[in-house]
Amino acid sequence: MSFISEVGGIICLCCVISAAVGIIAPLGNTKKIMNVVMGIFLLAVVISSFTKTSVDFSEELYIMPDGEELSAEYEDYYENEVISVAEEKLCEYTDYILKQEGIEASDIRIILETDSDHGIYVEEINIYINQEQNRLFRTKINSLIKNDFKVFPNIITVDEGKEA
Structure with missing residues (x-):
């Protein structure tokens, strides 16, 4: 200029x-x-x-090296925030599709990861349900989650009075 x-x-x-x-x-x-x-x-x-x-x-x-470091830190922060919000929304969605089938999960935890191209993918899905629902709906849960997320969920049985 x-x-x-x-x-x-x-x-x-x-x-x-x-x-x-x-x-x-x-x-x-x-x-x-x-x-x-x-x-x-x-x-x-x-x-x-x-x-x-x-x-x-x-x-x-010219961008100074300190600026490059700040940019990398910002990208990491942004990526972590995006993953956090996405995990939250996917948990809400999973709870919704399970409730449509009459399945009450006591907790749902979804873990997302990023690949080398900063793409986000589902690493793990943990669904916490009581023993009776596990016995009745285990196959249905596996089918629903596999169809939507292309990942088999970990179905974890919890005692009726305890939180996951």
Whole structure:
């Protein structure tokens, strides 16, 4: 951006000088000659500004190593937040589809992971149910979860009065 400011400043300065010379120059052929000379001068200034100045945007766009570290930390934080929210929403969805089938889970825990391309996949699904529902619905739960998540769930039996 400093390059554009410098060139713009030089061109404005030359225009002001040209206008001042045009006002001072006497009428007649001298004024015509002065206008031609000032036009050539202004054109030379514009061309020389672009040819003398090499534009190196890499300096202006350079990201410091500390910034790269901050960016990596932000990406990790963002990824963890996305995974956390996704796990929560998937647990709610799983609870919903189980309740539609008359299955009451005491707790559902879904663990998500990321691959090398930052893709998210389901690592593990743990469904905590009582012994009677485990006996009645184990096959149904496996089928529902496998169809939706492409992962077999871990069905964990809990005692009726205890939390998972």
